[in-house]
Amino acid sequence: xxxxxYILICSPLLVFSQDTTVIHLMSRMDGRHTLENASQTNFxxxxxxxxxxxxxxxxxxxxxxxxxxxxxxxxxxxxxxxxHLHGLDASQANDGVPGTSxxxxxxxxxxxxxxxxHEGSYLYHCHVATTQHLAMGMxxxxxxxxxxxxxxxxxxxxxxxxxxxxxSDMDRGWNRDPLNPGPFNQYEASYFMVNGMxxxxxxxxxxxxxxxxxxDTLRLxxxxxxxxxxxxxxxxxxxxxxxxxxxxxxxxxxxxxxxxLFPGERYTLLLSSTAxxxxxxxxxxxxxxxxxxxxxxxxxxTIESPEGVKEAKPSIDCFIQDGVLQFNCQERExxxxxxxxxxxxxxxxxxxxxxxxxxxxxxRGAYILTIGRVVVKVVY
Amino acid sequence: xxxxxxxxxxxxxFISFSLSLSAQRDTVYLNSGYESYQSDSLLYLRFNQSxxxxxxSALSKLSSGETLDLTIINRDTESHTIGFQDAEYSLTDTLTxxxxxxxxVHILEVLGDEGLYLGAKMLVxxxxxxxxxxxxxxxxxxxxxxxxxxxxVLDSTWTYQPDVFSIxxxxxxxxxxxxLAYVEEQVGDTIRIVVGNTGLMEHALHFHxxxxxxxxxxxxxxxxxxxxxxxxKKGQTKLLQLVPHQAxxxxxxxxxxxxxxxxxxxPGGMLTRLxxxx
Numbered sequence: 271x272x273x274x275x276y277i278l279i280c281s282p283l284l285v286f287s288q289d290t291t292v293i294h295l296m297s298r299m300d301g302r303h304t305l306e307n308a309s310q311t312n313f314x315x316x317x318x319x320x321x322x323x324x325x326x327x328x329x330x331x332x333x334x335x336x337x338x339x340x341x342x343x344x345x346x347x348x349x350x351x352x353x354h355l356h357g358l359d360a361s362q363a364n365d366g367v368p369g370t371s372x373x374x375x376x377x378x379x380x381x382x383x384x385x386x387x388h389e390g391s392y393l394y395h396c397h398v399a400t401t402q403h404l405a406m407g408m409x410x411x412x413x414x415x416x417x418x419x420x421x422x423x424x425x426x427x428x429x430x431x432x433x434x435x436x437x438s439d440m441d442r443g444w445n446r447d448p449l450n451p452g453p454f455n456q457y458e459a460s461y462f463m464v465n466g467m468x469x470x471x472x473x474x475x476x477x478x479x480x481x482x483x484x485x486d487t488l489r490l491x492x493x494x495x496x497x498x499x500x501x502x503x504x505x506x507x508x509x510x511x512x513x514x515x516x517x518x519x520x521x522x523x524x525x526x527x528x529x530x531l532f533p534g535e536r537y538t539l540l541l542s543s544t545a546x547x548x549x550x551x552x553x554x555x556x557x558x559x560x561x562x563x564x565x566x567x568x569x570x571x572t573i574e575s576p577e578g579v580k581e582a583k584p585s586i587d588c589f590i591q592d593g594v595l596q597f598n599c600q601e602r603e604x605x606x607x608x609x610x611x612x613x614x615x616x617x618x619x620x621x622x623x624x625x626x627x628x629x630x631x632x633x634r635g636a637y638i639l640t641i642g643r644v645v646v647k648v649v650y
Numbered sequence: 651x652x653x654x655x656x657x658x659x660x661x662x663x664f665i666s667f668s669l670s671l672s673a674q675r676d677t678v679y680l681n682s683g684y685e686s687y688q689s690d691s692l693l694y695l696r697f698n699q700s701x702x703x704x705x706x707s708a709l710s711k712l713s714s715g716e717t718l719d720l721t722i723i724n725r726d727t728e729s730h731t732i733g734f735q736d737a738e739y740s741l742t743d744t745l746t747x748x749x750x751x752x753x754x755v756h757i758l759e760v761l762g763d764e765g766l767y768l769g770a771k772m773l774v775x776x777x778x779x780x781x782x783x784x785x786x787x788x789x790x791x792x793x794x795x796x797x798x799x800x801x802x803v804l805d806s807t808w809t810y811q812p813d814v815f816s817i818x819x820x821x822x823x824x825x826x827x828x829x830l831a832y833v834e835e836q837v838g839d840t841i842r843i844v845v846g847n848t849g850l851m852e853h854a855l856h857f858h859x860x861x862x863x864x865x866x867x868x869x870x871x872x873x874x875x876x877x878x879x880x881x882x883k884k885g886q887t888k889l890l891q892l893v894p895h896q897a898x899x900x901x902x903x904x905x906x907x908x909x910x911x912x913x914x915x916x917p918g919g920m921l922t923r924l925x926x927x928x
Contacts, residue, residue, distance in 0.1 A: 356856070357878045362898030365858055370899045370923075401907040401916045453914020454907075455813045497906050499852065499881075518861060518876040532854035534879035534905030558852045558906050559790075559810055 291337045291386070294319040297374075297396070299347040299448075301326060301407065305461065306468045311445045313407035316353075316394075319344055326466045327436050327495070328394070328410025333386045335416040341382040345374045349398070351408065353382055356393035356534065357517050358412070360384040367397045386414040389421065390517030391434070391491040391536035401454040405444055409495045411436040414517065421489070421513045421538065427523070429489040429540055431482055437531065438463045439496035439555060439565065459498050462555045462565030469609075472567055473638065480571040484546065490539040494531035496555070498565070503528050503552040506604075507543060508571065514538035533558075547573040548645040549606070552614060568608050568638075570645070586644045595627040595639070595648060603642035609635065673719040673748070674712030678772065679703075680741070680760070682726045687814065688913045692793065693800050695726060695760065695768035696819060706819040709785040709830060709844070710774045714753050718774065721746045728802060730770075734758040751776040754866050755844050755887035763804045767795045769819060771848035777866075777889065781842045785830045788882060788920060789816045790849035790909065810850055815909045815919030822903075822910070822921035833924040837894050846887035853882045853909065859900035859924065863891040879905055894926040 301313040303326045316328030319342070333339055345351050350373040354366035364382045365371045374380045396408035413434055421427040439459035444451040451457075464472055472478050482488050494500045504510045504527040512524040515537050529537060548571070555565030588597035595607075599620045606617040607627070616627065620641060629650050636649050681703035684691040692705075699708040703725070712718055722732065722745045732739040732747070735756065739745050747758075753776050760770035773787050790812040798805055815821065817831045825831045835841050843862070847853050856879040864872045864880065866889035872880060882888065903910050903921040912918030 354858075359859055359861065359878070359896075361896060362859065362900065365898075365900060367858065367901055370901065399916055401911060404907060453813070454911045454916050455815075455909075455914045456811065457908050497908060515875065516861065516877045516879055521874045530881070532852070532879070532881040532905070533907070534854055534856045535877075535881070536879075558854075559812060559908075561852070 289337055291333050291339045293331060293339065293341045294344070295328070295341065295353065296322070296324070296344040296346050297351045297408065298324045299349065299406075303407070303466065306471050311440075311442060312448060313445060314347070314403065314448070315407040316410055326407045327438065328408070330434055330436075331394070331410065331412045333412060333414050335386060335389045335414050337386045339384050339386055341384075342379065343374055343382065344379040345376055348376050350375055351396045351398055351403065353394050354397040355382065355384050355412075356395060357390075357536065358384050358386070358392050373398060388517040389414045389416050390514050390538050391493045392517060393493055393495050393534065393536070395495060401457070402444070402448075402451055404495065405441060405451075405457060405497070406448060407440075407445075409436075409438065411491070411493050411495075413491045415489075419489075421540070422519050427511075427513055427540060429487040431486050432489040432491065433480055434491040435464050435493075435569065437492070437494045437496055437500045437553060437555075438466075439498055457497055459496065459555065459557070459565065462496075462567055464553060464567050464569060468567060473570060478569065480541075480551075480569060482541075482573055483576045484544055484573060485576050486542065488541040490541050491536070492531065492539070493536040494533055497533055497558070499533075499556040499558055500531045501528065501554040501556065502531065503554065504541065505547070505549045505551070505571070507545070507547045507549065508573070509542050511540045512537060513540055543573045545573075546575055547571065549640045550608075566614065586641055586646060588639060588646060588648060590629065590648060590650055593628060593630045593650075595629055595650075597625055597639075597641070598623065599625055599641065605639065605641045608638050608640075609633070672716050674710075674716045675719045675721075676710045676712075677721040677723065678708045678710065680722060680724045680726050680730065680770065682768075687793070690793075692791070692796050692814065693768060694819070695764050695770040697722070697758070697770065697772040701725065704819075705769075706828065707769070707787045707789075708772050709787070709818075710758075710772065711779055711783065712751065712774075712776050713779050714777055716776070717748060717750045718776070719746065719748050720758075720774070728764075730764070731761045732758065733761045733765075734774075753777045754868065755846050755889055757846055757848060757885060757887065759848070763799060764802065766850060767791060767799055767804070769816075769848070773844055773846045773848075773887065775844045775889075777842075781840045782835055783842045783844065784833050785844040786817050786846075786922070787819070788845065788847045788849055788853050788855075788904070789819065790814065790851050790853075791816075793913070812849070812851060813911075813913055815904070815911065817920055817922055821912050822918050825922040828922075831922045833922075833926075835894065836927050837897050839894065841892045841894070843890040843892065844887075845882065845890060847882035847884060850884065852884060853920065854879055854905045855882060855902060856905040857892075857900070857902050857924075859896065859898055860892055860894055865889045865891050892924075894924070897926050897928045900924045900926070
């Protein structure tokens with residue numbers, strides 16, 4: 271009954287006024303998350319109180335710069351939880367750390383207050399038995415943005431669209447059996463996510479794909495809440511400006527297409543291209559103890575000319591015969607072949623004329639072939 | 651008048667020359683011993699500030715422009731090779747390293763397996779010493795490798811899966827007993843923190859409550875960046891400046907959360923606190 275009353279008073283979801291944002295979140299420990307192979311796993315997490323359910327990751331919280339934020343939190347689970355406002359420099363009382371702040375007990379609620387003074391990307395996560403609660407999925411991303419759609423004061427840093435990606439990982443053994451996770455230092459990431467999705471789920475999700483026009487500048491908010499280093503490899507055809515990290519402007523804008531995000535780090539980039547492009551961003555995950563790369567994902571990007579001057583969508587005829595992928599190219603171009611889990615299988619440059627790539631020994635199934643701006647699905 | 655002016659200039663040149671040649675004399679002791687760890691023990695080899703053998707790491711500091719005159723007294727049973735500033739030195743009983751040092755945070759280490767796996771490394775900071783200066787030497791070790799090294803010879807090949815994480819050789823909550831690791835200052839103070847990764851894995855430090863200025867970075871990746879979370883790769887060092895805008899007690903820890911554990915138990919390891927009063 272108490273929960274029902276709480277849900278009723280917590281509607282609507284987000285209340286925006288000129289300078290106040292009110293958010294209502296809840297936590298639970300009974301989530302079921304669908305994995306890439308269609309199986310389901312347990313997770314703990316956050317969700318909007320009004321929706322009475324949790325998601326992995328928790329909801330993306332978008333807050334206008336300069337707002338005073340009231341984050342009401344209801345814990346609908348049998349264990350204590352908190353919300354740590356990672357990077358927002360909240361006061362000690364609002365820091366969400368048991369021992370120095372407070373815990374929110376089961377079936378109890380609390381309100382966190384903070385100021386969103388600096389635009390950028392942030393995180394929120396539980397700080398109770400953090401190694402386990404975060405691994406179980408109790409995290410989400412916060413984006414603070416100015417209403418004038420510009421980073422800082424420089425006119426050249428305006429943008430027209432925005433997209434946010436939260437990188438994370440999971441030790442599936444821990445999620446399968448949360449009561450017996452084993453020694454916490456033996457966490458081994460075995461499932462790698464972008465906004466909770468992995469591999470072909472990302473390729474198939476229209477919501478997660480980047481689609482912009484050549485007149486657009488995309489603000490890309492990225493954050494790593496996992497236990498591994500994430501390397502983001504943006505194709506060279508896309509201009510990438512790194513503008514901001516951890517909610518602070520960099521001393522100089524960096525023109526760089528590859529960047530590393532260590533656990534807890536965040537970046538804000540501006541992406542644009544004057545020419546059409548189809549391809550994607552490679553996301554690589556590296557174990558910090560062994561320095562071995564053990565996961566990959568792929569975020570598709572399409573950049574097209576605006577309506578009216580739209581270029582003919584390029585295509586290419588390709589086929590597989592006797593285990594050899596064959597296609598014709600007009601000129602030498604960069605190509606890549608990724609599997610449906612987003613793993614890079616081959617890359618390099620094509621030759622003008624007939625190209626033949628042997629797939630012998632490769633796993634049979636569907637692959638994504640990208641040649642310059644052309645993306646085609648091939649089935650072996 | 652002209653003569654007096656010339657004399658003054660000569661005096662200034664003499665003073666600045668003398669200053670540039672002044673040496674910071676320091677002595678550290680290379681000690682070995684055992685520390686208790688969960689109901690067991692860990693062998694350590696550490697540079698200590700005193701003769702007394704302790705599992706805590708020393709810090710050597712010198713002002714900008716000073717030369718380092720560091721004497722290392724070996725109280726371990728074995729001879730060692732010391733690496734510092736791309737040079738190697740043989741250490742049997744006593745060694746004095748005299749060298750000029752650029753401003754920044756440098757790592758002095760015992761070379762070889764004992765340096766890698768027993769924590770025999772220390773930070774040397776050259777810079778402005780007029781601020782409150784703290785030091786965080788980040789280290790990770792693996793208990794089974796430590797056990798293997800008890801006869802001082804590594805007998806097996808191990809897949810590195812560290813389970814001992816420390817700051818200046820102390821694991822949380824013992825980091826709060828370390829005056830170099832536990833920061834106690836006031837709002838508005840200028841605080842300098844010397845930080846270096848002497849472990850075998852990469853770390854990512856996260857500050858609660860504050861952002862810090864990265865004044866210096868050994869890899870020059872983030873110099874002058876303002877961050878609350880940043881990487882420290884193997885052997886990487888940074889100099890941080892914090893001017894707290896608010897009072898409070900806030901944690902600082904590695905955000906690879908396997909590292910905030912002691913033998914797999916949370917909380918522990920690479921975790922300390924800032925205690926900032928009004």
